[in-house]
Amino acid sequence: MKIGFIGLGVMGRPMAEHLINAGHDLFVHRVKDASQYLVTAGAKAMQTPYEVAQNADVLILMLPDTPDVEDVLFGEEGAANGLKPGTLVIDMSSISPLVTKEIAARLEQATCEFVDAPVSGGEVGAKNASLTIMVGGSVAAFERALPLFNLMGKSITHVGGVGDGQTAKVANQIIVGLTIEAVAEALLFARQAGADPAKVRAALMGGFAGSRILELHGQRMIERTFEPGFRIRLHRKDLALALDAAKRISVALPNTAATAQLMNSAIALGDGEKDHSGLTRTLEAYSGVVVD
Structure with a gap:
């Protein structure tokens, strides 16, 4: 699967690594010294979120805060403009449940699927692929995302509709x-x-x-x-x-x-x-x- 992954922080790095180790093609953004090993392992570094989205069938976000998610998706050279119809967007950041619903509505207008899937378990859980993942979205979108969640977590719950994961x-x-x-x-x-x-x-x-x-x-x-x-x-x-x-x-x-x-x-x-x-x-x- 071609996966865009944006957010290579303390938890994002090991989460991305699990996806690479499972054989997926990863396209990443903002590669720093701490995440350079992911490129060595096979991830492809892109210059903008837009370029990441262009190459991805699934886009995963693991960002610090609500404004970061909005900027990566809808800012200058944002990912939303590069998404193909049918792309699944998985936001694993921890952000506002209310803004999450607004983001989902905007992406659905572009005929993309969306799930919010924030995680708990910290750096240890990310490294051990034992995260708790709380998911909001349609049943179909959840089932599409589940094989990827299984590579990163152990306790995975479909809580309800969009925003319920957050x-x-x-x-x-x-x-x-x-x-x-x-x-x-x-x-x-x-x-x-x-x-x-x-x-x-x-x-x-x-x-x-x-x-x-x-x-x-x-x-x-x-x-x-x-x-x-x-x-x-x-x-x-x-x-x-x-x-x-x-x-x-x-x-x-x-x-x-x-x-x-x-x-x-x-x-x-x-x-x-x-x-x-x-x-x-x-x-x-x-x-x-x-x-x-």
């Missing part, structure tokens, strides 16, 4: 963000109360408080390993999507708002590029605690 991802980010904040509070409390946070974490893992967040991110907090992973800056963006959508549908998300503000503080303190487990540093700063 809605599921926003819900995921609410749970993950608030749980990271809760784990950070708990381990900070344990440390300052005089207990060994590593032993407290081990004890909690055997009870009702046990979770993947406590297991993985709790360990990061204890070991002080905050290389991303998933950046605080990007998680703050996802919570902003949640709060914007909540405002439009009149839903109260008070703890999401509080965690987003904590992430704002983390970014102000210079930690925006750290893994979201680094939120513990912000709570420590609030409490006047120096650990690093």
Whole structure:
């Protein structure tokens, strides 16, 4: 299959590599030093998104934010003008569910199929092809995309119509963000109360408080390993999507708002590029605690 892949970041690179290893022809854009190995492996570097789209039967996007997706598709030399009728566009970025519906409508006017398929699992999941993929779109488009999803993920769910995948991802980010904040509070409390946070974490893992967040991110907090992973800056963006959508549908998300503000503080303190487990540093700063 001829696949255009735009978005060769921390997660996009291994996702693209899985597609190459499965024998697909990949056309990519904005190849940097970190992604040059994909060209060595057989991917073909194009100068513009338009050129990528011209060569592709399927176009996959894995971009940081809503404006990035809009620019790549509809900006100057954007991909939308190069799409052939019948092209399947798969947006695996995490962006606004509402804008996603607008994008799908514009692409459908060009007789292209569209699915939104944001992912969860971070860099580790991308490398291990074990991502959770949440999909919105028609049944036919989902079934067309499924063989490609199977190369990149393990838990793949067709949630519903266009935009429902993004809605599921926003819900995921609410749970993950608030749980990271809760784990950070708990381990900070344990440390300052005089207990060994590593032993407290081990004890909690055997009870009702046990979770993947406590297991993985709790360990990061204890070991002080905050290389991303998933950046605080990007998680703050996802919570902003949640709060914007909540405002439009009149839903109260008070703890999401509080965690987003904590992430704002983390970014102000210079930690925006750290893994979201680094939120513990912000709570420590609030409490006047120096650990690093």
